[in-house]
Amino acid sequence: MSREQTFTEAICEATHQLMEEDDSVFVMGLGVDDPKAILGSTKGLLDAFGPDRIFDTPLSEDAMTGVAIGAALAGRRPIHVHIRMDFLMLAMNQLINVAAKNHYMYGGQQYVPIVIRAMIGKSWGQGAQHSQALHSFFAHVPGIKVVMPTTPYDAKGCLVEAVSDDNPVVFIEHRLLHYQKGPVPQKLYRLDQGKARVVVPGSDVTLIGLSYMAIECFRAQKYLESKGVKAEVIDPVWLVPFDLDTIIKSVEKTGHLCVVDNGWTTCGFGAEIISQVIEKLQYKLHIKVHRMGFASVTCPTTTPLEDLFYPNARTIASSVYRLLKPEQSSWIPEEREDLKSVEFKGPF
Amino acid sequence: MNEQDKVGLGSLNELELYRLYESLYRIRRTEEKIADVYPTDKIKSPVHLSIGQEAVSVGVCEALEPGDYVFGTYRGHALYLAKGGDLKKMIAELYGKVTGCAKGKGGSMHLVDVANGVMGTSAVVATTIPNAVGYALGIKQQNRRNIVVSFFGDGAIEEGVFSESINFAVLKNLPIIFVCENNNYAIHSDIARRQSISEITDQVKPYGLPVRKIVDNDIFAIKNYVHSIATQIRQNNMGPVFVECMTYRWLEHVGPGSDFQLGYRSEDEAKKWMETDQLLRLQQYIKDEDRLQIEHAIDEEIEKAFEFAEQSPFPSEDELYTEIFKV
Numbered sequence: 001m002s003r004e005q006t007f008t009e010a011i012c013e014a015t016h017q018l019m020e021e022d023d024s025v026f027v028m029g030l031g032v033d034d035p036k037a038i039l040g041s042t043k044g045l046l047d048a049f050g051p052d053r054i055f056d057t058p059l060s061e062d063a064m065t066g067v068a069i070g071a072a073l074a075g076r077r078p079i080h081v082h083i084r085m086d087f088l089m090l091a092m093n094q095l096i097n098v099a100a101k102n103h104y105m106y107g108g109q110q111y112v113p114i115v116i117r118a119m120i121g122k123s124w125g126q127g128a129q130h131s132q133a134l135h136s137f138f139a140h141v142p143g144i145k146v147v148m149p150t151t152p153y154d155a156k157g158c159l160v161e162a163v164s165d166d167n168p169v170v171f172i173e174h175r176l177l178h179y180q181k182g183p184v185p186q187k188l189y190r191l192d193q194g195k196a197r198v199v200v201p202g203s204d205v206t207l208i209g210l211s212y213m214a215i216e217c218f219r220a221q222k223y224l225e226s227k228g229v230k231a232e233v234i235d236p237v238w239l240v241p242f243d244l245d246t247i248i249k250s251v252e253k254t255g256h257l258c259v260v261d262n263g264w265t266t267c268g269f270g271a272e273i274i275s276q277v278i279e280k281l282q283y284k285l286h287i288k289v290h291r292m293g294f295a296s297v298t299c300p301t302t303t304p305l306e307d308l309f310y311p312n313a314r315t316i317a318s319s320v321y322r323l324l325k326p327e328q329s330s331w332i333p334e335e336r337e338d339l340k341s342v343e344f345k346g347p348f
Numbered sequence: 349m350n351e352q353d354k355v356g357l358g359s360l361n362e363l364e365l366y367r368l369y370e371s372l373y374r375i376r377r378t379e380e381k382i383a384d385v386y387p388t389d390k391i392k393s394p395v396h397l398s399i400g401q402e403a404v405s406v407g408v409c410e411a412l413e414p415g416d417y418v419f420g421t422y423r424g425h426a427l428y429l430a431k432g433g434d435l436k437k438m439i440a441e442l443y444g445k446v447t448g449c450a451k452g453k454g455g456s457m458h459l460v461d462v463a464n465g466v467m468g469t470s471a472v473v474a475t476t477i478p479n480a481v482g483y484a485l486g487i488k489q490q491n492r493r494n495i496v497v498s499f500f501g502d503g504a505i506e507e508g509v510f511s512e513s514i515n516f517a518v519l520k521n522l523p524i525i526f527v528c529e530n531n532n533y534a535i536h537s538d539i540a541r542r543q544s545i546s547e548i549t550d551q552v553k554p555y556g557l558p559v560r561k562i563v564d565n566d567i568f569a570i571k572n573y574v575h576s577i578a579t580q581i582r583q584n585n586m587g588p589v590f591v592e593c594m595t596y597r598w599l600e601h602v603g604p605g606s607d608f609q610l611g612y613r614s615e616d617e618a619k620k621w622m623e624t625d626q627l628l629r630l631q632q633y634i635k636d637e638d639r640l641q642i643e644h645a646i647d648e649e650i651e652k653a654f655e656f657a658e659q660s661p662f663p664s665e666d667e668l669y670t671e672i673f674k675v
Contacts, residue, residue, distance in 0.1 A: 026489070052489060058519070063478040063512030070482020073467060076489060093509070097472050098479060104671045106460040106468060107451035111674040142672050166674040 002183040007173070008041040010152035010184045011117075014159040015042065015079065017188040019049050022077065025163060027054040028068060029081030029117075038081055039178055041117075061090035065116075069098050069168075072114045077163055085118040085172065086129045099168040100143030115162045119173045120262065122212065122310065123341075125301035126175075132299070133263035135210070138170045139239045139272070145193065146239040148172035148211040148262075152182040154237055157191030164190060174212035174262065176341075194241030198250070202232035205256040205320055206247065208273060209235060213260040216341070219313030223333040224320060231320060239269055244276055251277055251287060258320050260311050261293035268293055290323045292316060313339055356568025357633060364410070366642065368567060369630045371406040374646050375426045376627055378435065381650055382425075382442065383604035390658075391442045393455035398426035400598035403626040404529045405430035407570030407593075408497060411578055417465045417487075419480035420499040422457035423529075423597075424469035427499055433461040439653040445660035452663050453671070473534075474500055474507035477526075481513045484522035484588075495523045495581050497574075503534035505548055514555045514590070521587035525577060526552075528592045535601045536612040552590045561592045567626045596621035 005013065019025045026049075027042060033054050037043040045054045057064045061082070068078040082088060088095065095116070102110045121130040138146045145167055149158045155173070162169035199214060200221050209217030214235035221231040232250050236243060251257050257277055259270035270291045281287055292311045299309055311319075318332040349357075357365065379397045386395065398405070401423070409418065409430035420427040428438055434449065441448030442456050449460055457471040467483065470476045480498035487494055504510050505528065517524050528548060532539050545551045549559040558577070562569050570593055580586040596618060600607035608615045631639065 058512065058515055060509075060512035060516065062509045063481070063516055066475070066478020066509065066513065067482035067485060067516060070479035070484070071486040071489070072482070073479065074483045074486025074490070076486045093472060093475060094478065097470070097475060102468065103674050105450060105454045105458050106462075107449065107453050108671045108674075109450065109460050109462045110468065145673070 010156040065091035065094035196243035196246040199233040202230035220316035223317035265293035396423040403567040411575035419476040432464040443657040446663040447660040474504035484524040
């Protein structure tokens with residue numbers, strides 16, 4: 001039987017192996033060496049590698065991002081960890097004006113191999129400033145790679161690939177995914193960037209879920225089965241570089257595309273995917289599309305409103321059903337115990 | 349010869365004096381030529397000229413070793429040249445030519461010459477400060493003995509990232525010198541309208557690092573002080589040092605002309621800085637014969653650099669999509 005690990009264990013093991021393999025890799029960020037070790041994702045690294053290779057930082061996201069970039073220019077490979085993605089707002093100047101631009105702006109004389117690990121919060125009242133998903137911001141700017149793996153297997157392989165890459169990579173983790181368990185090989189392995197994963201094959205509709213929404217899409221696909229709808233669930237994994245081919249192949253087969261973003265829909269990555277697909281297929285195929293994502297409001301903390309804020313397996317299934325069968329009366333499945341969302345409790 | 353000059357000249361040998369003069373002269377004439385060419389619109393890039401402020405870059409860089417590194421600002425021509433940046437490539441960059449230091453993709457505000465330790469300049473104030481600090485961290489992690497110098501203006505002091513960077517550099521005892529080129533103005537805004545504590549060194553001192561203010565653009569004082577602290581950082585593992593160099597921009601914030609007609613500063617104020625022009629100051633101590641030889645050689649070098657830029661091709665169309673990512 002293959003070995004199972006949680007998402008955070010997979011991240012931790014990948015980091016450990018990367019640091020063993022390459023002396024230039026180091027980890028920095030607020031709390032990376034504290035007893036909680038970023039939900040365990042940096043556990044044991046201090047003992048193994050010492051305080052020069054993993055260290056706490058001041059609460060200075062702007063400067064510390066600049067420091068990571070500077071160290072990368074000097075030949076180091078920093079992994080800069082943020083326990084919430086919202087804090088990256090304070091680092092935007094360095095990420096957008098420096099990390100993304102230096103290689104191009106300096107005519108190739110410099111490159112910036114940094115990895116930014118950033119976590120998106122959800123549920124238990126994470127609220128306005130602990131729940132934001134900024135992947136579309138980063139994907140908008142040329143020069144930054146963006147990856148948001150869903151499974152522990154992808155988390156390890158993509159982190160290894162990100163740290164080995166010579167460019168800035170924003171590595172996005174969803175807080176709820178940290179609990180997911182799955183098979184993870186012990187050896188160091190890397191997964192190709194820009195490669196989407198077909199989670200479940202299907203023939204009626206292409207259902208794309210970003211990050212945690214891939215899980216909700218997987219559950220939605222189960223609900224849809226009961227209505228005889230075969231959804232092909234795809235997890236893009238990488239947004240930059242983006243695997244359009246896998247999605248085109250799927251939509252050519254299904255003719256229907258529903259993108260469930262783990263973020264707001266307006267100017268979001270879901271819109272980007274749909275535009276790219278339509279541009280490519282519009283003269284070949286009449287396709288039907290639908291976009292889902294966060295409600296276009298600030299994330300509220302109170303549970304009844306928070307529940308409405310996010311798409312979930314049932315609302316996704318319902319929307320997909322309407323997309324496929326607009327002539328039928330609307331349908332929303334009864335919640336199944338085995339397909340319930342796993343919530344979490346706790347300050348982080 | 350006044351006392352200050354006597355002390356200054358006494359601190360260096362003839363070769364060092366000649367090097368200072370050469371560097372100052374190269375920068376001054378290059379920028380004057382840029383200003384001359386500017387109306388032809390061959391330089392399609394905003395230029396922030398350093399004329400009047402050259403002594404800071406030259407004084408500091410002449411105190412460094414070739415393997416040291418500098419990070420600078422959009423007013424970066426002087427720093428780039430003082431650190432040994434390639435003149436031809438700089439002019440070609442201003443002309444937008446593929447032979448430029450950034451292949452025509454960076455322009456005047458983003459000069460770079462990694463081989464000579466010019467690690468980049470930024471258009472957004474204070475942006476390269478943490479990069480310089482991070483570079484110093486990288487050097488320290490690799491047990492190299494080089495040092496990093498971070499150049500910025502008085503406006504950068506007001507950016508949050510400045511304080512954040514100083515704090516971290518002191519915390520980690522990094523091999524870096526912070527050089528504030530204080531020319532008193534952020535574009536047209538006087539420093540007194542921007543900063544609550546009038547002395548910059550008073551603002552910085554509480555972070556727990558040595559601070560020094562050099563009040564008169566004195567190139568000897570700048571070089572000597574930086575040389576002494578660079579030596580201590582290299583040999584005694586001393587941490588960061590902050591140096592404020594008072595200086596003066598003669599021309600407008602951006603562009604080739606003067607701007608006294610705007611009324612935000614007076615010609616009177618400028619006069620005392622122009623009278624103590626470090627280029628003229630050094631000129632009197634170089635033998636005429638040597639001086640003419642030096643100047644002639646540099647004039648020719650500059651002519652050739654502009655010819656090189658004129659004759660170089662623009663980047664080909666496929667350059668638009670190269671170097672988005674390192675492959």
